[in-house]
Amino acid sequence: MKRNIHIALAAALFLVSCSNKEKMLDSLADYNNSKEEKGYHFGDKLDLPKEVTENTESITISFGDKETKDLRINPQFFTLGDNKVVFVIKTNRGETLNQDATINVFTKTPEQNIPYKIVADYPHDPKNFIEGFVVEGNTVYESDGMKGSSQLIKYTLGSSVPKIMAKQPADIFSEGCTIVEDKVYQLTYQNKIGFIYDKNTLKKLSEFPLPGVIGEGWGLTYDGKNLIATDGSKNLYFLDVNNPSKVVKTIAVGGYSTVYNQLNELEYHKGFIYANVWHQPVILKINPANGEVIGKLDFTQLTKENDKGDSEHVLNGIAFKGDNMLVTGKNWEKIYEAAFQ
Template structure:
């Protein structure tokens, strides 16, 4: 025969646990909400704008203070170009094979690195004259590419960045991007500035600032006011290049007719004594 006192105690314990569940669930929800504080949206100043051809399917953009490099995508129409003035004709242009779709690019040392979309191929060129230096290979898709000065940082359309060896393109580490309550997938073109990775998001009007150590999104910049107003689905923000001398970011998009130099307010921008360009508040 079962111990009646034991049964009573067990019943009371189970009842207490059931009564505690709602409060536990509520406290968990409160904790989750506190952990998902919204990512701050940053204002910016518009420093300059430049007209440019509106037939560029911009995938990558880089500026070293004197020269520009840009990659433009689509099968059968992809190219890599160097400019001294992005509003003029290129100094050099390399057309890719018809079955190669150009994606993001960056420049590190004396090399230009160019991703391809689905071919799993990284193309490497000499910085001085864009002579081909070879290829490296990777699994999956290529989207955006930048460098922190020591390693390459790549996006592939997910919420994960990969840090890669500039000689072999082997993965050194992977970093999942997170922040607030959003899922930060579709990370696209990348730039490295003031110790943060700045990223376009495909089909999104914002660029995001990512901590390269933790993966946390530190802030967003909304480019909606700069968009050309086209309803075509391909006309989206894409292309970020750091202008160190003027302490700003050049931004543009696919089939955009202009480049814009903006200075985000915060996260390292506007703190240099050389940041003397006249600001036009957003």
């Protein structure tokens, strides 16, 4: 009889324990879901529900390669945008509970819409699936993608006929490009390599492996000190210009209420990074010190006029002609000059 009572008590305690664990995890999940859209700012504290805090000995936030017990949004651990974490909870009963979560961190100041006016347009070869776009003086350097069609070309703004062309092997998918002094640097999409050319002749000088952390090559620019690359994520990778296989630092990009993933073609101009977002008709103005998006240019109308109903003919190409921005897109027939207002 006593043995049966003990078994019954143990079963009851087990059920209570399971019930408590479920309540804690459900409560934490509801809290995380409610905060995911609104997000946090740096310095904010995670105000976890009482069902969790009153029944725990400790709470740790794990990022995989690092962890913290500080429930504040500390830039030492969190980045702008989405942060994939695991809550590790040690209960008062000595149990350990794990729960995955996404913690979004946004900027404190809304992005400003940057007004502009189209003041000129120039021809662009609609056969070119443009991936990289940079202008120096009146000369355009353009990297075009697609296997079997990839190339680096050089032409005069106002004429879409190349003066010099460097064709890529059929297995290469070219991506972003930029100029560093007398050289042109070019990324590839999934070939895991980059190329360096003589700027004047487009003769290939050398190639380099992409850093391991960069899964795919997308956009590329130069800030006067480092190369800056994108890989289709929210990250900007600053690369050593003398050794582009080395990542100097990485920053994440975020806005006031938006996680900006799929950063694509880049341009650096007067202390700011400008970035296309793949499949969005916008260009972001980014503070390179912290990844904060401080402004946005909306090119919805231009995209509608040029995509011809093809969803892949996206806005993708940023350069500067003096203080005016030049923009174009994949297989677009024109390059547009926009003056900020």
